[in-house]
Amino acid sequence: MAKKKSTATQKTDDLKQFEKDPTNQVMTTNQGLKINDTNNSLKSGERGSTLLEDFLLREKITHFDHERIPERIVHARGSAAHGYFELYDSIEKYSKAGIFTDTKRKTPVFARFSTVAGSKGSPDLARDVRGFAVKFYTQEGTWDLVGNNMPIFFIQDAMKFPDLIHSVKPEPNNEIPQAASAHDTFYDFVSRSTETLHNHIWAMSDRAIPRSLRMMEGFGIHTFRLINDKNESHFVKFHWKPTLGVHSVTWDEAVKINGADADFHRRDLWEAIEAGQYPEWELGIQVVPEKDEHKFEFDLLDPTKLIPEELVPVEIIGKMTLNRNPENFFAETEQVAFLPGHIVPGIDFTNDPLLQGRLFSYRDTQLSRLGSPNFHQIPINRPIVETHNNQRDGHMQMEIPKGQTAYFPNSLSGGCPHLAKMSEGAFHSYEERIDARKVRGRSESFNDHYSQPALFYRSLAAWEKQHVADAYTFELGKCTQKPIKERMLYQINQIDGDLAKQVAKGLGLQVPKKIEQPVNQAIGADDDGKNQPPKKKNYLEKDDALSQDHTIFNSIATRQIAVLAADGFSMSDFEKMQKALENKGAMIKIIAPHGGTITCDQDMEHEVDAAIVTTESVLFDAIYVPGGKKSIDALLDEPKYKKFLNEAFKHCKAIAVDHEGEDLLDETFIANHKDDKAIFINDKPKAFIDAIAKHRNWDRMEVAAKVPA
Numbered sequence: 254m255a256k257k258k259s260t261a262t263q264k265t266d267d268l269k270q271f272e273k274d275p276t277n278q279v280m281t282t283n284q285g286l287k288i289n290d291t292n293n294s295l296k297s298g299e300r301g302s303t304l305l306e307d308f309l310l311r312e313k314i315t316h317f318d319h320e321r322i323p324e325r326i327v328h329a330r331g332s333a334a335h336g337y338f339e340l341y342d343s344i345e346k347y348s349k350a351g352i353f354t355d356t357k358r359k360t361p362v363f364a365r366f367s368t369v370a371g372s373k374g375s376p377d378l379a380r381d382v383r384g385f386a387v388k389f390y391t392q393e394g395t396w397d398l399v400g401n402n403m404p405i406f407f408i409q410d411a412m413k414f415p416d417l418i419h420s421v422k423p424e425p426n427n428e429i430p431q432a433a434s435a436h437d438t439f440y441d442f443v444s445r446s447t448e449t450l451h452n453h454i455w456a457m458s459d460r461a462i463p464r465s466l467r468m469m470e471g472f473g474i475h476t477f478r479l480i481n482d483k484n485e486s487h488f489v490k491f492h493w494k495p496t497l498g499v500h501s502v503t504w505d506e507a508v509k510i511n512g513a514d515a516d517f518h519r520r521d522l523w524e525a526i527e528a529g530q531y532p533e534w535e536l537g538i539q540v541v542p543e544k545d546e547h548k549f550e551f552d553l554l555d556p557t558k559l560i561p562e563e564l565v566p567v568e569i570i571g572k573m574t575l576n577r578n579p580e581n582f583f584a585e586t587e588q589v590a591f592l593p594g595h596i597v598p599g600i601d602f603t604n605d606p607l608l609q610g611r612l613f614s615y616r617d618t619q620l621s622r623l624g625s626p627n628f629h630q631i632p633i634n635r636p637i638v639e640t641h642n643n644q645r646d647g648h649m650q651m652e653i654p655k656g657q658t659a660y661f662p663n664s665l666s667g668g669c670p671h672l673a674k675m676s677e678g679a680f681h682s683y684e685e686r687i688d689a690r691k692v693r694g695r696s697e698s699f700n701d702h703y704s705q706p707a708l709f710y711r712s713l714a715a716w717e718k719q720h721v722a723d724a725y726t727f728e729l730g731k732c733t734q735k736p737i738k739e740r741m742l743y744q745i746n747q748i749d750g751d752l753a754k755q756v757a758k759g760l761g762l763q764v765p766k767k768i769e770q771p772v773n774q775a776i777g778a779d780d781d782g783k784n785q786p787p788k789k790k791n792y793l794e795k796d797d798a799l800s801q802d803h804t805i806f807n808s809i810a811t812r813q814i815a816v817l818a819a820d821g822f823s824m825s826d827f828e829k830m831q832k833a834l835e836n837k838g839a840m841i842k843i844i845a846p847h848g849g850t851i852t853c854d855q856d857m858e859h860e861v862d863a864a865i866v867t868t869e870s871v872l873f874d875a876i877y878v879p880g881g882k883k884s885i886d887a888l889l890d891e892p893k894y895k896k897f898l899n900e901a902f903k904h905c906k907a908i909a910v911d912h913e914g915e916d917l918l919d920e921t922f923i924a925n926h927k928d929d930k931a932i933f934i935n936d937k938p939k940a941f942i943d944a945i946a947k948h949r950n951w952d953r954m955e956v957a958a959k960v961p962a
C-alpha cells in the first residue's frame with residue numbers, strides 16, 4: 254500500500270506538544286484526581302439536596318459556565334486549515350523577505366476563511382464578502398496577510414468602519430436580519446456613502462456566493478511595500494489565484510443550500526482535505542515602482558480601487574497548499590489571531606488610511622476576544638521562532654521568563670535580550686519622506702467613486718450582468734423605505750443606466766434624475782451639499798480578470814455528482830460513468846429512495862450515500878441517472894427525484910441519463926429541452942465531464958428561469 258504523504262510542517266510539529274489524546278486514558282479532574290462518577294452530584298441522601306462540598310460538580314460546572322469567548326466583531330463565521338507556502342522563483346529584486354527569496358523553504362501557513370456579517374453560527378451561503386486570512390509562520394517571524402475574496406474595500410478610511418459594520422449587522426432594535434445585507438440600514442448607509450459602491454457591486458456579483466472556499470480568489474487589497482536589501486521600495490498588491498478557478502452558485506441555490514446544509518462551505522473544505530484533494534492557490538503580485546506612484550487615474554493608497562490587471566499584470570511567484578484540518582476548532586480556528594500589523598523584514602505598510610486604522614484595531618480586538626495581552630502565547634498564535642523581550646506578566650502568562658531583569662538597557666543580565674543589528678535581520682521601517690500639514694480630511698485623489706464600479710460591470714459577461722441586476726433587485730426589494738431605494742437607483746444609474754432601469758423595473762419604481770440629499774458624506778459637516786462625486790471616467794473599457802467567464806475551466810476534481818438510483822439500476826451504465834468521473838477526481842454519491850444498500854441488475858450490493866429525503870439537488874454539481882427499468886420505476890414513484898432534476902436544470906447544471914433514465918427525464922421540465930448543450934442522453938462520459946468542468950451552462954439561463962422549482 255502506498256505510504257500516506259506526511260502533512261506535517263514545522264508549525265504542526267510545534268502544536269503537537271500541546272495536543273492531548275484521551276485514548277486509553279483514565280478520566281481525571283484538572284488536578285489529576287481520578288474520577289469514577291461524572292453523572293451524579295454529591296447529596297445528603299439519594300433524594301437530598303446537593304452539597305456545597307462537591308468540588309467535582311463545581312469544577313465541571315464552573316468550567317462549562319465560562320467556556321464561551323466573545324465571537325469576532327466581524328468575520329465570526331469561519332473555517333481554517335493548515336498548509337504550506339512554496340516560492341517558485343526568488344523576487345529579491347523587490348523584497349529581501351526570506352519567504353520571497355528562499356525557494357527551498359516550505360513556510361507553514363494557517364489560513365482562515367470567513368463571512369463578514371453573520372454570527373458564528375450563521376449559514377455559509379450568505380451573500381457576503383469572504384475573509385481570506387493567511388498566517389505565514391516564517392523564519393523571521395509571523396507574517397499575516399489579512400485579506401478578502403474581493404480586491405477592494407467598502408470604505409477609504411478606518412474611521413468609518415464602525416458605521417459600515419453597524420449598518421450591515423442586524424438592526425439594533427430587533428436584531429434582524431441575520432447574516433444578510435438586504436435591509437434598510439445597510440442601504441441607507443451605502444446610498445449616502447458613494448465610496449462603498451465599488452465593493453458593493455462586487456458584493457452584488459457572483460463573487461459573494463462562492464461555490465467553494467477553494468474556488469475563490471484572495472486579495473491583500475491595500476497597496477503594501479516590498480523592500481529589497483538596498484532598502485528600495487516597490488508598491489505591491491497581493492493576489493491569491495485558486496488552481497480550481499473561480500466559481501459560484503446561483504442566488505436561488507444559495508438560499509436553498511443555507512437550509513439544506515448550513516455548513517456547506519465548511520464541510521466542503523474539510524472533506525476535500527480529508528480526501529487528499531488539497532486546495533491550492535498561487536500567490537501573485539502586481540508591482541509598481543515608486544516613481545510610478547502617481548501615474549494612474551486613481552490613487553494607489555485608496556483601498557476602494559484596484560489596479561486593473563490589463564494595466565499591471567499579476568506575476569505569479571509561489572503556491573499555497575492546504576493539506577491538514579485542525580485538530581480542534583476552538584483551539585485553532587477560533588483562537589487564531591490575525592493582525593495586519595504582523596509583518597517581516599522585506600514587507601512594509603503604506604499610508605492607506607484604512608490600513609493604518611487596521612494596524613490599531615486588530616491587536617485591540619484580541620484583548621477583549623482572547624482576554625489577555627498574552628494571546629500570542631496561545632499555541633496556534635506562537636511563532637515558530639523563539640521570542641525574547643522584556644514584556645512581562647498579564648492574564649494567563651504561560652511562559653516562565655528567567656532572570657533578574659525585565660528592562661533595557663541592563664547590565665545585570667549582560668544586556669540581554671540584546672538588540673539585533675540590521676545585518677542580523679532586524680526590522681527597520683521604510684524611511685518614507687513626510688512633509689505635511691496635520692489635517693482631518695480626505696485626499697481629492699480619492700474622490701472618484703463611479704469609474705471602477707462601472708469598469709467592473711462593463712467587464713462582466715452577459716450572464717454575470719444578469720446576476721448582478723437580480724441581486725440588486727432582491728436586496729433593494731427587501732428594503733422597506735422608498736427614499737432609500739430611490740437613492741440607490743440614483744447611484745446605480747451613475748454606474749450604468751441600463752442596469753438601473755432593469756433594477757427599477759423589478760422594484761416598480763422610476764430611476765430618479767436628481768436627489769435632494771447629499772450623496773457623498775465622506776467629508777466633514779461643513780462640506781455638506783457640495784459633495785457630489787465627479788462624473789465617472791473611462792480609462793479602460795474592460796479588464797478580463799474581473800469576470801469569472803475568463804477563469805479556469807479544466808477540472809472536475811472534487812465536484813459532487815449525484816447518481817439517482819434504486820434497486821435494479823444498470824451496473825454497466827453506472828460502472829462506465831463512475832470510472833470516468835472518479836478518474837478525474839469527482840466525488841460520486843448514490844442517492845436512493847432509502848438508506849442502507851441497493852442492489853444493481855448484476856445482484857451486487859451498493860452502499861447508499863444518502864436517502865433522497867435527507868439531501869437536496871443544490872448540494873451537487875451535476876446529476877447522473879443510469880438505466881435499469883426497475884430502478885427508474887422506483888424513482889418515478891418518488892416525486893422528489895423530479896424536483897431534484899428540475900432544480901439542477903434550473904441551476905444550469907450538467908445532467909446525464911442513460912437508457913431508461915430518459916423516462917425519468919421525460920417527466921420533468923427538461924423533457925422539452927433535451928437539445929440543451931449540458932443535457933446528455935446515452936452520450937459519452939467525456940461530454941458530461943467537459944460540461945461539468947465548464948461549471949454551468951449559462952446559455953440556459955433564460956429557459957432555466959421558467960422552471961417552477
Ligand code: HDD
Nearest residue numbers: 325326327328365384385400401406411414474614615618
Ligand atoms: Fe477586518 C477581522 C479582513 C478592514 C477590524 N478582517 C477580519 C478578518 C478578515 C478581515 C479576513 C478575519 C480574520 C480571522 O479570520 O480571524 N478587514 C479585512 C479587510 C479589510 C478590513 C480585507 C480592508 C481591506 N477590519 C477592517 C477595518 C477595521 C477592521 C478598517 C477596523 C478599523 N477586522 C477588524 C476586527 C477583526 C477583523 C474587528 C474582528 C476579529 C479580528 O479582527 O481579529 O478587528
